[in-house]
Amino acid sequence: PEQVIVTSGTQQGLYMAGRVLLSRGDPVWAEDPAYPGLTAVLDDLGLSTHRIPVDAQGMNVERGLELCPQARAAFVTPSHQYPIGMPLSMARRNALIAWADQHRAWIVEDDYDSELRYAGHPFPSMQGLRPSRVIYLGTFSKVLFPSLRLGYVIAPAPLAEAFAGARAILDRHSPTSEQHVLAAYMKEGYLEAHIRRIRGLYAERRAILLSALERALPEGCCIEPSDQGMHILLWLPEGTDDVQLAARALSAGIAVRAISPMYAGQPARPGLMLGFGGFLQDELQAAVGELVRLLRLCERRTSEHMPP
Ligand SMILES: Cc1ncc(COP(=O)(O)O)c(C=O)c1O
Numbered sequence: 001p002e003q004v005i006v007t008s009g010t011q012q013g014l015y016m017a018g019r020v021l022l023s024r025g026d027p028v029w030a031e032d033p034a035y036p037g038l039t040a041v042l043d044d045l046g047l048s049t050h051r052i053p054v055d056a057q058g059m060n061v062e063r064g065l066e067l068c069p070q071a072r073a074a075f076v077t078p079s080h081q082y083p084i085g086m087p088l089s090m091a092r093r094n095a096l097i098a099w100a101d102q103h104r105a106w107i108v109e110d111d112y113d114s115e116l117r118y119a120g121h122p123f124p125s126m127q128g129l130r131p132s133r134v135i136y137l138g139t140f141s142k143v144l145f146p147s148l149r150l151g152y153v154i155a156p157a158p159l160a161e162a163f164a165g166a167r168a169i170l171d172r173h174s175p176t177s178e179q180h181v182l183a184a185y186m187k188e189g190y191l192e193a194h195i196r197r198i199r200g201l202y203a204e205r206r207a208i209l210l211s212a213l214e215r216a217l218p219e220g221c222c223i224e225p226s227d228q229g230m231h232i233l234l235w236l237p238e239g240t241d242d243v244q245l246a247a248r249a250l251s252a253g254i255a256v257r258a259i260s261p262m263y264a265g266q267p268a269r270p271g272l273m274l275g276f277g278g279f280l281q282d283e284l285q286a287a288v289g290e291l292v293r294l295l296r297l298c299e300r301r302t303s304e305h306m307p308p
Helices: 010-021 036-044 061-067 090-103 157-171 176-187 190-216 242-251 281-305
Strands: 004-007 027-032 048-055 073-076 106-110 134-139 151-154 222-224 231-235 271-275
Touching (some): 004 157, 010 073, 010 106, 010 134, 010 151, 010 157, 027 036, 036 048, 061 090, 190 222, 242 281
Parallel strands (some): 027 048, 106 134
16 A cells, blocks of 8 residues: 555546656657547657667567667557557567566556456556566546546555655645545445446447447458457558547547557558447447448548559
């Protein structure tokens, strides 16, 4: 308990990690593609960010070692790479820890949705593997709701006081009334029961979305397999303008997020993040129908503009 610092969510935990562990200009690793809320923090703190490509095993640590072995910290989403969705393999977890040990660097583990796992056994957290080098960030945004604004940092014991100090400088502490309610909710077993219930519910919604997509997907689109969280990733045919497609979808009442802007270095692949947590069967099916219609429209426009 003395290593747990309550935050207003992972966003604040990322910012605090940057303030406590790093100084302006320090080199750091971030995944490519990455969560825009993270890259905004790294830019804001004036850090020198090296974007490390992800592949089927998650962050390519070997590439990080080539690009910038002296980085002071690595920011990763090991249990469910954001936005693509693969977990960081055990070999890569070990390689990342070996690098952090050797260079006395830090690993910041953004574990935003590992409670929502639908199949298979999860890998052990990075924090569990090397508590002395890992700053773990947890949140209640996914399992409860994001406007609650409650999350937590688990800091290595020698850093706990520094993190608590950084938290106090920002806005002293999160509202205690909400913390008391949540603590009682956890203590009385409701949170666990709630997670069990939504895991079943979201697994159903995920299956509905997947089957609606599989039935209707135009050629060149594919779904990235992932069995965790509240979204799936739909890859689009090369050359598709995913930003424009997301804007068109929004005008039609469907909120999806474009993937290509989340890339920095490697060629950006177009895709859309499709959330399924908050929608009923009919809503999901209707949204897929509309999305496919927009995709076909977009395809037609692209081919009309292509030279013969
Ligand atoms: C990868 C990732 N990290 C961090 C966050 C921020 O979460 P919070 O609401 O706890 O600040 C999110 C929210 O969607 C996320 O997807």
